[in-house]
């Protein structure tokens with residue numbers, strides 16, 4: 489797909505949190521209030537499926553719904569002091585150095601423990617697989 493993504497917005501949630509979103513449409517209602525149609529990205533744990541809905545046609549970023557990740561070892565990486573960068577498997581920035589494929593769970597654990605930092609280019613988000621139905 490070469491369609492341009494909708495422009496980005498920041499969406500304020502209750503509790504003072506804010507998340508990145510995309511603005512798809514806006515309309516002004518009869519009272520003059522603006523209403524925006526926005527999609528937001530949240531961790532999969534925050535989303536619950538609705539009975540009877542079919543999620544089979546939801547676009548999924550990786551074949552089979554299982555993102556693949558690559559850990560790139562920095563020169564100073566040692567078993568005692570991990571220094572890794574986590575990339576999406578297809579990231580162009582992960583072209584050199586010692587590269588190790590990681591499962592979604594492994595990648596999430598590495599980031600959670602600070603053993604790997606997320607790549608600035610591909611912005612990997614392990615542990616946030618979409619609902620597979």
Ligand SMILES: [Zn+2]
Nearest residue numbers: 575579607610
């Ligand atoms: Zn990357």
